[in-house]
Amino acid sequence: MSKDTPCIAVCMIDPKTKLCFGCGRTLPEIARWHAMERSERLTVMTLLPARMAEAGLQPLAGSKA
Template identity: 80%
Template sequence: MSKETPCVAVCMIDPKTKLCFGCGRTLPEIARWHTMESVDRLAIMALLPARMAEAGLMPIAASPKRI
C-alpha cells in the first residue's frame, strides 16, 4: 500500500462507530481519499490512532503476503 494511505486491506465498517476496523477511516473519507490533497490525507492519518483508541477499536493488521 502507498505511504499515504492507512489501508491494510481489511475493509469492514463497525456498525456502532462507523469506522473501518482496518484503518479507522469513515466511509466518506474512504470514498474521497483518492481526490484529497496529500496534506489532507496526512492530517487524517495523524488522527487515526487516537480515533481508533477513543472508539475502543483495535486496528486489524494486514495479512502477511504469501510467497
C-alpha cells in the same frame, strides 16, 4: 499499499462507530481519499490512532494506523 494511505486491505465498517476496522477511516473519507490533497490525507492519518482508541477499536495486526 501506498505510504499515503492507512489502508491494510481489511475493509469492514464497524456498525457502532462507523469506522473501518482496518484503518479507522469513515466511509466518506475512504470514498474521497484519492481526491484529497496529500496534506489532508496526512492530517487524517495522524488522527486515526487516537480515533480508533477513543472508539474502543484495536488496530488489526499489520496495521500502520
